[in-house]
Amino acid sequence: MQTIIQNLVFGLFVGSIYGIGALGLSLVFGVLKLLNVAHGEFVMIGAYACYWIFVGLGIDPFLSLVIVLPLMFGLGLIFNTLLFEPLTRLETETKIRNSLLVSFGLGLVLQNGAQLWWTGDERSVQTSYAGLGFNIGGVVFPYTRLATFALTLIAIFALWFLLQHTRLGKAIRATAEDWEAATQAGINIRWIYLVTFGLGVACAGIAGVLLAVTFGFQPNIGFVWTLKALIVVVLAGTGSVFGAFPAGLLLGLAEAVSGLTIGADYREVVGLLLFLTVLLVRPQGLFGKE
């Protein structure tokens, strides 16, 4: 019984990382209408950024967010300007297709670059308090995992507040709904696309940092993280940006359950099964509208 609960608890913690990662992908898809399959590579870069800041500067991984966040946001601005901005002028269908090609290529370049610079060695961030935590009835709650969960909640609240209650956020939502009407109101949608892409990459950066304190990682993890983010986005429903968080938790739980029942080796398969089931039974996603 304890093992089961322990697994579910860890599933939730991991799921919160899936949630914040997928949120970034969903936001970019919802506003720019393009699919960035290099999203997982940005998660990977976030993890390495955290690692090098920890190793090189001795800064606590959670604190490193103060550096990693603006860094990733800036990276998003650069890649949007270089690669994705030219796509935004295309018709929706061509845009999605071309964005797949462009971001697939970008993902390969980033992965190989990381391999070259940082080698394929597995890295992990071991803080002094890594093993600590508290224990409720035999179920362990490590501090790092609790901090991870809390940080994802804070990040999501911050993003929610931005989108819901600021002038910029309303402009982003308006652009997502109807970019022509938004343009008529005076919104420079190219600027909105730029900022939104930066925010999406920053979300990947948060996921990267939190992943670095949770798992070991290598340059090739990007693919899996893109896949998980895609699964979560479809689970949530593509129109439901904030649905990504509960959907991320759900994927984390589902993986935990599968780890208990059919073995950890099949974790990825369970995610895909969940993905296919939702597509068949409820194509608009769990939190999407018809």
Added chain:
Amino acid sequence: MMLEIQELSASYGDLPALRQVSLKADAGKIVALIGPNGAGKTTLLRTIVGLHRPTAGAVLLDGKPLHHIPAHQIIEHGIALVPEGRRLFGGMTVLENLQVGAYSERARKVQAQAFKQVFEIFPVLAERRDSLARTLSGGMQQMLAIGRALVASPRILLLDEPSLGLAPIMVQNIFTVVQRINRDGTTVFLVEQNARTALELAHDAYILEQGRIVGHNSAAAMLKDEQVRQAYLGYGGKAEG
């Protein structure tokens, strides 16, 4: 003189949609543009506001060319469009739609006052301020679409078939409001298929057919014109006797 279109041509790929369209909307007037479905009315409005690029010709505001200005800056020059089909932000509230309408620098200068004016013209928008736009009735959606354009206190308001899909009583309502907005000093350029009501309201009118201006007169004269009556006002020459 305020808005002037000179020899404007536009196309979709190889298919021309506007052919050397010229017209004027004088300050303070209501100018109607009528014409059958597919004539190019929407294309004309979209070209004026920079959403569609012309192949030739010019759009002038007070003599200054507009067509090189990015679409998002058109509103700063005081031109607001109420688009065909309303194009509201359906997942946002009434108030948020108006706030987005007030995004421009121009709107921000007069925001409080403009909101007050909009709520005065459309009290129902104040009552429903927290409702999602997509939950409103067609008539209220049209009011919101007009309100969203008005909060930027435009000098000229372009309306693309505001009566489309509305019940007759609501059509009257909307046109009364348009008249009031005009009396308050805003120039109105009204595109309509509902020709009779548009002509009753307007000072000046143009007819667009297959991308060409084929008629221009005072609205009053057009209402009496036999050809216009037959083609646009639903009087078969014989039935009318």
